[in-house]
Amino acid sequence: MNKTYRALTHPLASLVALAGCVLLVPLVMRLALGWSEPLGYLSDLGSGGLLIALLHRRPGWLVLHVLLAWSALTLANIELISAVGRMPNPSDLHYLLDPQFVENSTSGGFAHPWLAALQLTALVLWLAVQKTSPPPLAPRLPRHAWALPTLLLLAHGAVQSWRPSEADQWNLFNLPHQLVTAGIAAGQERAQLWLDGGEDVLTPPMEGLTRLDLDGQRLLAAPGQARNVLIIALEGIPGAYISANRQALKSSYQEDLMPRLSAWAERGMNTPDYVLHSHQTIRGLYAMLCGDYDKLDDGTPKGVEMLNQTQRNRACLPAQLRQHGFSTHFLQGAGLRFMAKDRIMPHIGFDTTLGMEWFTKPAYLDFPWGKDDRTFFEGALNYVGQLQQTDKPWMLTLLTVGTHQPYSAPEDYLLRYDTAKQAAVGYLDDALDSFLAGLERQGILENTLVVITSDESHGLDDIRLASSWGFNLTLAPEPLPRIKPGVHGHVDLTASVLDYFGFAVPTSLSGRSLFRDYATGREIMSFTNGKLRYHDGKGTFTECDFLQRCRYYASEGFIADQATYAGQYSGRRARLIKARAVALDQTLLPTPLNxxxxxxxxxxxxxxxxxxxxxxxxxxxxxxxxxxxxxxxxxxxxxxxxxxxxxxxxxxxxxxxxxxxxxxxxxxxxxxxxxxxxxxxxxxxxxxxxxxxxxxxxxxxxxxxxxxxxxxxxxxxxxxxxxxxxxxxxxxxxxxx
CATH class of the missing domain: 2.60.120 (Jelly Rolls)
Structure with missing residues (x-):
């Protein structure tokens, strides 16, 4: 007891307790969460050190309020990253001052409760020190104590400017540092605009991103022989899970989580450099089924906006195939009302739109989002059997949900894998393999064009561009090349299917055909993990971050394990990249007003x-x-x-x-x-x-x-x-x- 009292009353106790709150706790959290980029530790040391210099020997009431705000920001940052994979922005911060928001946001518990407990422990320790050793008793810091943390932050900025890292923002910044940096960058941008004479209206050329390009050499001498179309969208699966893609792009990622799908990939055409343009299922479905980029920001999904239109929806793939005599069907393992798929899917041409309520067989697993993948694919196989009994050719789009967070898998899978996420992917791999084998036994693969892809990518740690890396595995009655060269993406899928059958492709669509070879590159964009990415089709890949700072690389394609860093820029050139994204956002509506x-x-x-x-x-x-x-x-x-x-x-x-x-x-x-x-x-x-x-x-x-x-x-x-x-x-x- 006496030792504890002596420790709490030691002249340096106040300084040590303060350092524990603003320096030690963030460093421990970063280490525990695996956010181990050196620049991240530099950000924590610089920000925490500067705060210590500013708060040491200040009145306790002032320090307490700052520490509470600091702790709230730190915890909010971790919780939001865990939930949706992004750091908070300034528009989020006022919610922390609202009691109802705080109560509702924490009612379900924290994603990392022990981190919240660690913060609370540090605060309690600091309060105990204040009771026994008030700040005026603590020794003064050296006059220039602020100089070292300031130098650390300047070094952080210099390294980022000289050789910017490709890591996610939370690996490089703590939240206060990131917010201050973003504010400074925004101020510099406004100042530069003022010096340039005000906001300029940027109108970059858009034809390379929006045109329908069917000028390539056909892979097939005649229209495809398939009678039916089956599109399978796997929730969140990145292209790295397919071994053919890893080999073609010489990827450093080596985990073989989907060996059965990789085996099927040996029998079809793979497109290794396949771009997912955005996050969210509804945006991925819109891009692949309607031949257009969805919004490259967080605006209203274009599928929702299309509900107000009666012309552009007729160019979507199900509507086009329906005009050519196909019956069109959409089946997913989740409820339809989420993201308005109950309204969007019929509007773009599906005759039948079915969700979780269609499945009457008891599920193998309880999963909050809907049916587990084995239950889903067994039901889907029965559904295909029903379609085969009709006289019409059919188009069926399937959407899985089992590999959505929170990941779920049977106990024997959880025992075989290191994480629940890996177990869920393995469970999907087996379920999909059984489904495809069932189609083959019934002879359906002999007359059906099958496209297996994903709606979005749940990303991979330390794998470059994993959040934008998709895949497209095509199985057709005709022999196709095992590897399809060139850059393609979801925006190409609708035009590709129509081109396969030799149908006329509406000129309102964008993209290239996967069933043609092209002699030249193409422009393409994506927006994932808060980064706007653009390839000019001429060997230059550009990536712009929250600071409106763009880095460019020499890269023949879009998805690459490595690329040669060539430099960076900001200002008007960076705004031109953003202007391209804005123009793509407005292909349906010129303004979100009215x-x-x-x-x-x-x-x-x-x-x-x-x-x-x-x-x-x-x-x-x-x-x-x-x-x-x-x-x-x-x-x-x-x-x-x-x-x-x-x-x-x-x-x-x-x-x-x-x-x-x-x-x-x-x-x-x-x-x-x-x-x-x-x-x-x-x-x-x-x-x-x-x-x-x-x-x-x-x-x-x-x-x-x-x-x-x-x-x-x-x-x-x-x-x-x-x-x-x-x-x-x-x-x-x-x-x-």
């Missing part, structure tokens, strides 16, 4: 007994919307219980970047068939909102009907239009019929 969406319908939606997850239990498809600065959003609700004998209990939540937004929204409101929930809600958007989602949650017995869930975003002076709800309701009824 957007009107109707997510309601006459469908009866069964209710769960309890709500367990804001995402998997969401009853509406209004996700990842964009609301411009200065606009106003109005939401109209009309929800009733179908069964006269049972009430439903309805709650509405709002989230931005997958974090709760405090709003005055209905919570656990009782709804009956006689007393529906009818509400009109409006809120202003003083700052731009992106990745904004509504989560309509309900529990009880029976079912509900959401006859109206309309979302309108427009400028405040446009809001005097009372007829908009009637118009939208008419559109909704027309679509549902």
């Amino acid at each position: 957007q009107r969406y109707q997510f309601g319908s006459s469908e009866r939606i069964p209710l769960p007994a309890q709500v367990s997850n804001d995402w998997t239990d969401n009853l509406i498809g209004a996700q990842y919307l964009e609301m411009p600065k200065g606009s106003q959003t109005r939401v109209s609700l009309n929800i009733r219980a179908v069964d006269a004998n049972h009430a439903a209990y309805i709650s509405l939540k709002a989230k931005e970047f997958e974090r709760d937004v405090p709003m005055d929204l209905p919570t656990d409101v009782a709804v009956t068939s006689d007393q529906p929930l009818v509400m009109d809600i409006s809120f202003d958007n003083p700052q731009a909102r992106k990745a904004f989602s509504f989560h309509l949650l309900g529990h009880g017995e029976g079912a509900i009907e959401i006859s109206d869930f309309s979302v309108v975003t427009e400028l405040p002076e446009q809001t005097d239009q009372p007829e908009y709800l009637d118009d939208m309701q008419d559109d909704s009824e027309a679509q549902s019929s």
Whole structure:
């Protein structure tokens, strides 16, 4: 006891406790999480050291508030990276001051609870020292104590400028340092614009990114012999998992997590340099099925925007094949309402759109997102058997969910692999192999064009561009080259399938055909893990980060294990790269203003007994919307219980970047068939909102009907239009019929 007291009252105790909070804890966390880039440690040492110099011997109340803010930022950073793979940005920070947000965000526990416990322990120790050894008793630091941490931060910036790292931001920065650096960069950008005479309107040439290019040499002398089309989208699988791709690109990644799919790849055509343009399933599906880039930012997915159009959707692959006599089908192992796939898929031409409710056989695993992969593919094989009984050629698109976080696999798989993620991938590999073998036994592969790909990539640690690295394995009745050279991506898939059959390809589509060889390179872009990437088709690959700083490399293709660093730039050249992405974002709509969406319908939606997850239990498809600065959003609700004998209990939540937004929204409101929930809600958007989602949650017995869930975003002076709800309701009824 005496030793503890002497330690707490030691003249250096206050300094040591402060260093523990702002220096030791971040370093331990970085080491434990495996974020082991040297620049990251340099960022922690520099930022923590500077904070020590600023806070040492300051009043306890001031230091306490700073330490609480520092701890909150550190924990928020770790939690957001664990959840969605990105660091917080300044628009997130005001939520930390909102009690409701903090309560809701932590109600389900922390992703790394022991890290929160470590922070709390350090704070408690510091408070104990304050009680026994007040700051004035501590010795003064040397007059220039701030100089060393400042030099460390300057060295960090110099290394990044001289030889920027390709690692993720959280490997290179702690959050306060990253925010300050981003703020300085934004200020420099504004100053440069002012010196240049104001914002210039950049209009980069776009034809290389948006044109339909069918000028290559055909791989097949005649239209393909296949009768049917089967597209299989595997949740989150990167191209590195296919051995043929690793060998072709001489990848340093050597784990063989999908040996069975790699064996099938030896029998088909592989495209090693295959680019995924963005994250999120709905964006990947749009790009592959509609021949267009989805937004290269966090704006409203184009699939949702297309609900307001009646022309561009007709150019999508299912609509085109339907015009040529195919029956078109979409089947996934999850609920359809998430990301509005229940509305988007019929709108782009699928005759039949089915989700988790189609599967009646008990699942082998309980999985929050839907059906496990073995259950899904066994059901899919039966579905294909049903299609074979019809006279029409068919197109079927399958979407798995089993390799989505949180990963799940049977116990014997978990024992065979080091992580749950690896076990889930192995489980998928076996399930897919059984499915393909079943197709072969039934003779279906003899007359079916099969394309196996992924919606997005869940990435790989320390593998360059893994978040953008996709794959395309094509099995066809005709012999095809085992390796397809050149750069391709999801934007090419629709044109490729139509070109295979010799069908006319709509000129509104973008991309090249996988069934042609091209003598020249092509322009292509992606936006994953917060980095905007562009290849000019002439040997230069460019990658731009949050600082609006672009690094360029000599690289023949897009996906490469290594590339020769050639330099970096910012300013107008960097803005030109961003301007290309902005132009691609606007291929459907010139502006996100005056957007009107109707997510309601006459469908009866069964209710769960309890709500367990804001995402998997969401009853509406209004996700990842964009609301411009200065606009106003109005939401109209009309929800009733179908069964006269049972009430439903309805709650509405709002989230931005997958974090709760405090709003005055209905919570656990009782709804009956006689007393529906009818509400009109409006809120202003003083700052731009992106990745904004509504989560309509309900529990009880029976079912509900959401006859109206309309979302309108427009400028405040446009809001005097009372007829908009009637118009939208008419559109909704027309679509549902």
